[in-house]
Amino acid sequence: MNAREVVLGRVRRALADVPAEETPERVAVERTYLDSHQPADAVALLAENLADYRAVVHRASGAALPGLVAELLAGRGAASVVVPAGLPAGWLAAVPPRVRRVADEEAVTARELDAVDSVVTGCAVAIAETGTLVLDGGPDQGRRRITLVPDHHVCVVRVPEQVVDSVPQGLRRLDPGRPLTWISGPSATSDIELNRVEGVHGPRRLDVVLLGSQS
Amino acid sequence: MVRRDGLPDRARRGGGAVSGGTYLGMPAFPVAAESATRNERLRANLTHATHTIRDKRARAVAELPDWQRLRAAGAAIKDRTLRHLDTYLERLEAAVTAAGGQVHWAADAEAANRIVTELVLATGEREVVKVKSMATQEIELNAALERAGVRAFETDLAELIVQLGDDLPSHILVPAIHRNRREIRDIFAERMGAWGRPAPEGLSDEPADLAEAARLHLRQKFLDAKVGISGANFMVAETGTMVVVESEGNGRMCLTLPETLISVVGIEKVVPTWRDLEVFLQLLPRSSTAERMNPYTSMWTGTTDGDGPSTFHLVLVDNGRTDTLADEVGRQALRCIRCSACLNVCPVYERAGGHAYGSAYPGPIGAILTPQLRGVDSALDASLPYASSLCGACYEVCPVAIDIPEVLVRLRERVVEGGEVTVRGRRVRIRPARGHAAERAAMRAAAWAFDHPGAMVAGQRLAGRMRRFQPRRLPGPGRAWSATRDVPPLPAESFRAWWRRTRGDDGEGD
Ligand code: SF4
Numbered sequence: 161m162n163a164r165e166v167v168l169g170r171v172r173r174a175l176a177d178v179p180a181e182e183t184p185e186r187v188a189v190e191r192t193y194l195d196s197h198q199p200a201d202a203v204a205l206l207a208e209n210l211a212d213y214r215a216v217v218h219r220a221s222g223a224a225l226p227g228l229v230a231e232l233l234a235g236r237g238a239a240s241v242v243v244p245a246g247l248p249a250g251w252l253a254a255v256p257p258r259v260r261r262v263a264d265e266e267a268v269t270a271r272e273l274d275a276v277d278s279v280v281t282g283c284a285v286a287i288a289e290t291g292t293l294v295l296d297g298g299p300d301q302g303r304r305r306i307t308l309v310p311d312h313h314v315c316v317v318r319v320p321e322q323v324v325d326s327v328p329q330g331l332r333r334l335d336p337g338r339p340l341t342w343i344s345g346p347s348a349t350s351d352i353e354l355n356r357v358e359g360v361h362g363p364r365r366l367d368v369v370l371l372g373s374q375s
Numbered sequence: 376m377v378r379r380d381g382l383p384d385r386a387r388r389g390g391g392a393v394s395g396g397t398y399l400g401m402p403a404f405p406v407a408a409e410s411a412t413r414n415e416r417l418r419a420n421l422t423h424a425t426h427t428i429r430d431k432r433a434r435a436v437a438e439l440p441d442w443q444r445l446r447a448a449g450a451a452i453k454d455r456t457l458r459h460l461d462t463y464l465e466r467l468e469a470a471v472t473a474a475g476g477q478v479h480w481a482a483d484a485e486a487a488n489r490i491v492t493e494l495v496l497a498t499g500e501r502e503v504v505k506v507k508s509m510a511t512q513e514i515e516l517n518a519a520l521e522r523a524g525v526r527a528f529e530t531d532l533a534e535l536i537v538q539l540g541d542d543l544p545s546h547i548l549v550p551a552i553h554r555n556r557r558e559i560r561d562i563f564a565e566r567m568g569a570w571g572r573p574a575p576e577g578l579s580d581e582p583a584d585l586a587e588a589a590r591l592h593l594r595q596k597f598l599d600a601k602v603g604i605s606g607a608n609f610m611v612a613e614t615g616t617m618v619v620v621e622s623e624g625n626g627r628m629c630l631t632l633p634e635t636l637i638s639v640v641g642i643e644k645v646v647p648t649w650r651d652l653e654v655f656l657q658l659l660p661r662s663s664t665a666e667r668m669n670p671y672t673s674m675w676t677g678t679t680d681g682d683g684p685s686t687f688h689l690v691l692v693d694n695g696r697t698d699t700l701a702d703e704v705g706r707q708a709l710r711c712i713r714c715s716a717c718l719n720v721c722p723v724y725e726r727a728g729g730h731a732y733g734s735a736y737p738g739p740i741g742a743i744l745t746p747q748l749r750g751v752d753s754a755l756d757a758s759l760p761y762a763s764s765l766c767g768a769c770y771e772v773c774p775v776a777i778d779i780p781e782v783l784v785r786l787r788e789r790v791v792e793g794g795e796v797t798v799r800g801r802r803v804r805i806r807p808a809r810g811h812a813a814e815r816a817a818m819r820a821a822a823w824a825f826d827h828p829g830a831m832v833a834g835q836r837l838a839g840r841m842r843r844f845q846p847r848r849l850p851g852p853g854r855a856w857s858a859t860r861d862v863p864p865l866p867a868e869s870f871r872a873w874w875r876r877t878r879g880d881d882g883e884g885d
Contacts, residue, residue, distance in 0.1 A: 163480040167642065170482075170697035170800040171461045177703055178458050184647065187455035193444040193654070209667060266681045270598045270632050290660075290668035303682040304631040304673075308624060309598075328653035336614040336649050337474070339631075339679050342672035347624040350664055351533040351549055352556055352582040354424045360532060360586050361593065362624025362671060 196325035202288040203319045203370060209291025213345025214358050215366040225316070225371055226254035229280060232314050232367050233259060238277035242306045246299020251280060251316065264302035273309040279363075280314045281307055284340075286323045287330040291345065293317065293368065294330060296338040304339055313363040315343070319370045403816035404758040408727035408823055417553050417728055424552045425719045431665035432716060432772070438667070439657065448654045450776040453710035456647055457700060463612040463645045464691065470615025474677020476687040483799070487692045488519035491604065491637055494688055495525050498635050500601045506619065506626045507531035508606025509713055510641050510692055512544060512735035513748075516604070527604065528570070528596050530625035532589050539566040545729025545737060547715035548663050553728060556580040567592050593625065603629035603684065607640045608712065609655060610689075613648045616676045617689070620659060620669050630673050636684035642691050643700075643709040655712060658774035662714035695748030701797035704785040708743045710775040717769035717779060723762055727823075732759065739769035743782040750798050750805070754816035757808050760786035761820035790817050 161169070199205040207217045220228045229251055233241060240260040243252065252261070262268065262276050282300035283293045293315050295301045300316075307313050317323065324330050334340060347362030358364060436442050456463055468478045481487035495503055503520065505511065505527050517527045517538075529538040536551035537544050540562040544550030551559065560580040567574045567588070572595060574588045605626065609618040617638055619626050630636060646655065660669045678687050700706050718724045718738030729737035733755045734745040742763055746756040760783045769779040789796065791814070793807035808814040 163482050163486060166482045166800070167480050167691070167693045167697065168461050168464065170693065171464070171642070171700065173800065174697045174701035174797065175458060175460070182458070184455055184459040184462055187451070187458055189448055189451040189455055190444075191448055193441040193448055193657075197439065197441075213666075213670070274594070274598055287668075292668045297679070297682055304627065305683075308627050308631065327656050328650075331649065331653050331656075336611065336616045336674070337676050339676075339682055340672075340674040341627065342668070342674075343670065344666070344668035345670050347622070348670050349532045349586055349623045351531070351536070351551060351623075352559060352585055353420075354427045354549060354552070355582050357582040357586045359583070360590055360623035360625065361530075361597070361628055 194326075195328050197289055199288055199325055202323050202325050206286055206288040206291060206317075206319075206323055207370060209288065210293075210345065210368050211291075213291055213348075215291070215345050215368050217368050217370065219370045222371065225369065226250055226252070228369060229314060229316075230254035230256070232369075233278050233280075233312075236278060236312050236365065238312065240276045240278070242273065242276050242279040242302070242310060244281055244300055244302030244306065247280060247282070247302075248300065264306050266303075270305060270309060273305060276310045278312040278314065279306050279310045280316070282316050282318070283322060285330050285333045286317045286319075287325075287327060288323055289326050292327075292330070293343045294334060295341045295343065296334060297340075298338075304341055307341065307343075308362055311363050312365045312367070313343075314367045314369065316369045316371050319372045321372075403754040404727070404731050404733070404762045404820040404823070408723075408731040408762070408820070414728075416555070418726065420553055420555050421725055421728055424546075424549065425725050428665055429719045432662060432719070435661040435665040435667065439661070445654055445657055446774055446776055449658050449712075449774055450710060452646060452651050452654060453775055454707075456645055457643065457706060457709055460642065460645070460700065463647055464642060466612040466647075467610055467615060467645050468691075470612065471610075471677060471687075471689050472615075474615045476615065476677040476689055479688060479690045481690055481692045481694070484514035484692075484694045487514050487639060487690055487694065488516055490690050491516060491639060492519055492523045492525065494635070494637055495520065495602055495604075496523060498602055500525075500635075502526050502528065502596075502600070503602040503604050504528050504530050504596055504600040504629045504633065505534075506603070506605040506621065506629045507534050507550070508604070508639060509547065509735055510606045510639050511604065513641075514639070514692065514694060516639065528593070530593050530596070530629060531621075532586065532623060532625075535589055535593070536562060539563065539570060543730055544735065546718060547713050547737065547740075548718075549715075553730075556582060556585065559585055563588050563592075571596060593628075597625075597628040597632055600629070600633045602635045602637065603633035605629055605636065605638045607638050607644055608659065609652060610640060610645045611647075611649050611652065612645050614676055616649065616674050618652065619673045620656075621672070622664065622670045624671055627671055627673055630675065631683045633684055635686045635688070637688045637690065639690045639692060642693055642696050643711075659712055659714055662712075662716045662772070662774040695750075695799075697800060698750070698797040699744070699747040702747065702785070705743070705747050705782050707777050708740070708747060708782055710777055711740050711744065712775060713740075714774055716772040716774065720768040720772050721763075722766065722768070723764060727762065732762070739763065739779045740777075743777075743779055743786065746786050750796065757790045757814070758816035758820040760790060761817045762823075787817075790814070 210217050242262045244264050284296035285294045346358050346366040347360045348356050348358050349360045350356050479490045520527050529535050533551040546552040557580050563574040572592045607617045608620045660666045721739050724738040732741040736744050742759045746759050765780045767780050790808045793805045
């Protein structure tokens with residue numbers, strides 16, 4: 161018998177008390193919990209929760225976005241920025257040419273990425289109740305590692321259309337077949353005396369731009 | 376077999392350097408607990424940490440008015456999964472395979488270690504980066520890899536502290552909870568150099584500086600890593616999706632930068648559907664780190680062209696889980712999502728510390744899981760169900776409503792009366808512990824728990840709980856126990872009163 165059969169056989173013997181006619185669906189799961197906790201203003205709550213976990217939140221209209229992105233990169237003294245293949249061209253329009261653009265390509269090594277200062281991306285969905293951005297590797301987000309290795313991440317959220325209230329609503333918008341990264345604030349640890357300290361391995365600075373609302 | 380006369384210090388010497396059997400030779404709970412109790416600094420660290428997180432958790436939970444309904448749904452989803460585990464495992468296997476992953480099955484720790492070791496060796500690599508994983512601690516994978524000449528680097532900050540300090544984890548969420556910042560500074564300053572990039576000169580004990588030192592130390596390892604090893608918090612049967620919940624980004628590093636990813640996961644971590652994550656992703660972060668959401672959660676399904684590892688192996692581990700599943704009462708322990716909330720509220724854990732539990736799983740969950748995974752025929756395992764005052768605080772905070780006191784009572788019954796259990800898939804009859812080392816260890820544990828005023832609970836509350844689950848035939852230690860000479864002074868009043876109250880008579884006895 162191979163290991164698979166051994167384990168499955170043990171499982172079946174262990175479950176001898178489960179009636180043969182019981183199907184999984186007949187084990188009741190009552191989903192009486194809330195689909196949303198009904199925030200009055202989801203975008204405002206998103207901003208509040210992001211800030212609570214030390215992301216830095218900005219608001220910009222379409223016209224103001226390029227200037228803001230350029231400012232955020234300049235504020236970090238960024239000399240280079242990773243650019244996902246499908247990032248709207250206008251987003252980096254005001255970033256001076258001396259800031260080196262690094263394309264998100266398979267050939268770029270992790271070591272090369274480690275030498276890049278910043279990354280600018282969009283997102284797939286943002287969850288207000290938890291202050292979470294979800295990236296799904298879409299064209300304006302790129303490979304997972306580009307939002308991980310550089311120390312500074314600028315993430316643009318289109319509001320209100322990309323914002324949902326809750327985790328259940330967020331999951332419904334996502335495709336499980338894609339690689340997903342849920343981000344709630346910058347990298348942090350609570351391992352030293354249970355104090356939250358920002359900045360371990362992921363980007364230590366997370367700027368979130370809420371695009372579309374008035375500033 | 377466990378030596379009941381083992382000395383507490385032995386475990387502390389173990390750590391990553393020990394070649395297998397790290398937890399073998401651990402003393403029974405009361406011996407180790409007594410030593411921890413005398414360690415003032417350890418107790419101070421633990422008290423500070425558990426109280427901090429406890430209060431934060433209560434606030435995070437209070438934000439959700441539907442918490443109890445989420446909790447009920449979490450328990451129900453896990454029960455559905457467990458009652459049909461074979462179905463869901465087969466679905467999971469099919470979905471992972473269809474998405475480009477390879478699934479392996481391991482009946483026990485040895486098999487799991489062999490599979491992982493062979494997979495690593497086949498890549499030609501001799502170093503791996505690891506994300507914190509309870510399953511790999513349980514099977515003592517690092518020691519197995521070391522024997523095969525493979526060095527495993529722990530990358531979670533707390534695990535790094537434990538590994539560098541040649542120590543053992545003492546908490547599920549914060550394995551180095553027993554270390555304060557001063558001790559962590561010293562460990563980093565002294566030991567980092569031996570494992571890679573040394574700590575910066577003049578390292579302070581500020582948490583931010585310590586985190587920075589870890590960042591620098593591990594960065595090179597991440598960038599060079601070809602093989603990553605992880606566990607998983609959830610596996611979705613329907614889609615084949617794996618979920619890893621973390622804070623620091625070391626998980627993301629290990630899950631996305633290497634070419635080969637090996638995930639070692641207990642079979643009970645499967646959940647039926649994608650939608651089910653909506654429950655657990657609300658329950659887990661608030662229960663564990665007391666956050667609305669943890670900083671990073673990674674989800675992946677098989678492999679993705681051009682993004683992340685090109686090879687993905689999933690090793691499904693039994694190692695006593697099916698034995699646990701075979702007990703209709705004890706089975707609920709497999710609902711556990713390893714949030715560690717029960718540790719943080721446990722008066723016994725707070726005083727005894729995590730090491731006293733003698734396994735990867737400390738605290739109340741360890742007291743019910745370890746004896747079931749390993750069987751109760753050693754002194755340590757027999758003593759664990761007694762490492763509790765049955766106050767029920769663990770049950771109240773548990774996000775999947777595991778009735779830990781109910782399982783403890785069940786296991787006590789097993790220790791005292793013996794009876795049928797499943798061990799490695801086979802029904803066997805274990806003998807009653809009476810008159811053996813196991814019984815003495817068990818009694819000392821009980822006495823210890825009852826002898827520490829802070830670990831005591833109001834009789835009222837205890838009586839209330841016990842009435843609620845009306846044990847069918849609790850063993851009668853009234854006579855048997857008092858006849859044993861090893862009982863230290865006074866498990867006593869409350870203990871005897873408790874038995875009288877809950878048994879209703881004093882029949883049974885011998
Ligand atoms: S038993 Fe419950 S409270 Fe304890 S770690 Fe498991 S899920 Fe959390």
